């Protein structure tokens with residue numbers, strides 16, 4: 001066997017899925033071993049040199065009683081996160097399609113509690129996303145007490161932002177029109193604002209009427225995505241706390257629509273939307289401890305002084 005063959009690792013089977021264009025690589029880590037290293041996740045997430053995805057979703061056996069699976073989520077930058085709404089719907093479809101369960105209601109353990117997933121006859125998946133957290137310390141957000149919105153300063157500008165945790169941290173700004181909202185500039189600035197010590201997903205919410213909103217989200221650890229499920233939940237919570245939205249809201253994201261329902265403080269947020277399988281694939285992982293390929297010197301490389 002030549003050197004390159006000897007340094008190859010095991011095959012990994014995966015499924016590529018998306019929820020409204022927020023795309024995922026899904027791995028069944030019950031039937032095959034998979035070591036979750038941030039560097040490998042970043043390589044797999046690369047849209048030119050890897051599989052390409054916004055998040056990696058990993059299905060693991062449950063670690064507590066009365067749940068069916070453990071659900072782990074990693075952003076494209078390799079960071080592990082607490083929650084992913086579009087991913088939760090894909091998770092439900094994946095475990096049913098792979099016959100890992102035949103239950104109609106699937107209980108899943110996440111890093112921030114248990115969520116319940118239901119696949120409807122129409123193929124749409126509804127998820128009980130749990131009770132939103134508004135206490136600053138729990139988001140986490142730096143403030144003395146909970147407010148409907150807070151003023152943040154960045155780059156000489158002031159932003160009126162709501163802060164909500166859906167298991168993961170969100171900041172929500174209300175804008176006149178999402179099409180012209182400064183998502184690419186203000187998104188990364190507020191994602192890393194010191195008021196959000198664990199960083200945050202930043203949503204730009206346009207209220208069309210009390211039952212209809214438009215939303216773009218700059219996601220922590222990824223950038224702007226075509227849809228963000230927890231972002232849609234957080235935006236409806238923020239919009240309702242500001243008195244702008246009704247209990248049931250159709251949220252239009254660049255990749256499609258979600259139905260979000262929230263009756264008010266102390267109640268869980270319900271989300272309904274599609275989950276789509278794109279293809280299944282296999283790839284060979286690098287061997288454990290294999291040396292990193294050395295970069296060839298190119299003629300244009302500058303000499304170190």
Ligand SMILES: N[C@@H](CCC[C@H](N)C(=O)O)C(=O)O
Pocket residue numbers: 022054055075081082083084085086087168169201219220221222225227228229230231
């Ligand atoms: N796409 C997601 C959220 C994924 C995690 C997020 N980027 C974070 O860092 O919290 C969704 O659909 O909710």
